[in-house]
Amino acid sequence: MIFLGVDGGGTKTAFVLITSDGEVLARHESATCYYLGVGMDKARETVLKGIEETCRRAGITPADITYTFLGLPAYGEVSADVARLDAIPQALLSTERYRCDNDMICGWAASLGCQDGINIVSGTGSIAYGELRGRKARCGGWGELFSDEGSAYWIGCQALNLFSRMADGRLTKDILYDLIHEHYPCGNDLDICDLVFNQWQGERGKIASLAQLACEAATGGDKKTREIFFQAAHELALMVDTLRSSLGFAANENIRVSYSGGVFKGNDIILEAFAYELSKLNGNYHISLPEYPPSLGAAIYAAKLNGTPLSGQALKQLTVHGG
Structure with missing residues (x-):
């Protein structure tokens, strides 16, 4: 077959x-x-x-x-x-x-x-899905305009917001600011608007690609960019914990949790923060490497x-x- x-x-x-x-x-x-x-x-x-x-x-x-x-x-x-x-x-x-x-x-x-448990996806978008003894449930994944928290698109948007605040002086310029200028040479800071709105036409995948630069900045020690990943991990953990209740896991039941999507690839910051956020919640969670x-x-x-x-x-x- x-x-x-x-x-x-x-x-x-x-x-x-x-x-x-x-x-x-x-x-x-x-x-x-x-x-x-x-x-x-x-x-x-x-x-x-x-x-x-x-x-x-x-x-x-x-x-x-x-x-x-x-x-x-x-x-x-x-x-x-x-x-x-x-x-x-x-x-x-x-x-x-x-x-x-x-x-x-x-x-x-x-x-x-295909075994019981919960998977959290953080790719271009984000969503959680799980099964337990034939029951199925999902959480998140409402689209990039007002949801998809913790996704590459969401991280990209947060990174652009951070860049804008660094550029006009609301925040001190840090690694992310320099990385964006290195990868997308601009005559001035406001040219980022031309890049995102005119050249990219707000394309979902293009904005999501900024998550890689954000990860590089966070890994390099940019504290404000690291905070983006900590918040992303918190949002992803909330989706998993919501499914624990939706699916009806018993209070003392072991819950296998795994992950997929490009945000998790080669990004220890998000995975470590995600594990930490899960540990603060009530479920008996056990994180498994994707098979x-x-x-x-x-x-x-x-x-x-x-x-x-x-x-x-x-x-x-x-x-x-x-x-």
């Missing part, structure tokens, strides 16, 4: 084909399929071309795929669009052989191997949806060769 996982995100879409034995047949990455940002037609094109290219790399056709799970950003957040999103793969896959849902499930399935990348999580979930979950040996094979 062959399973396809599709992990959509705010900046890219990842595809992976695996077998029931845990062999990775092919991978592919393309542009984002975030339809609220690029439009439904562009999202459909990205998904369909991605499926075709991944199959081409594996030397198979879409008809050879046993089951597919597609994690699509913003799925379920606009009720009127759900049917159209569900129909996206129909040009290549029969409806009984795939399921679409929110991309938060990819992170959960990957980080916890697989989200695209593999989508493929593992596809096998589960097909009624043929991967064996322990197959999952171990993925750990060795597919991570």
Whole structure:
């Protein structure tokens, strides 16, 4: 049997084909399929071309795929669009052989191997998702304009705010100020407005990319920028703790918590702060390293949806060769 996982995100879409034995047949990455940002037609094109290219790399056709799970950003957040999103793969896959849902499930399935627990995502956006004995719940993920706390976009916005206050003297200039000038040469400080509003057109992914500069500044000792990451960690921990109640974990029950998304990659500041914030809350939390990348999580979930979950040996094979 062959399973396809599709992990959509705010900046890219990842595809992976695996077998029931845990062999990775092919991978592919393309542009984002975030339809609220690029439009439904562009999202459909990205998904369909991605499926075709991944199959081409594996030397198979879409008809050879046993089951597919597609994690699509913003799925379920606009009720009127759900049917159209569900129909996206129909040009290549029969409806009984795939399921679409929110991309938060990819992170959960990957980080916890489809086992009970909670996963927090901090990528371009942020969201928490968990399962417990068949119950499912989510927290956060309301969009970048008024939510997505602790995400790369949120951090990018906070970094721009910090830059503006450093630039006009409300705060002392520090490492972040210099880094932004190094990476985006400006004749004067106000040229940052031209960059963000005119050149970038407020593009979500571009603003989110500033989180990397903020991390560099924080690691270098910029205290005000470090505070951004401490606040981000606090917000992410609150989402996890809210799900503890929503899912009905018992007071003394161990709760596995894992994480995914670009903000956590190579960023000890956020992970250490997140662990500290969780430790202050009431849950019996145990942080686990993510077991697989989200695209593999989508493929593992596809096998589960097909009624043929991967064996322990197959999952171990993925750990060795597919991570």
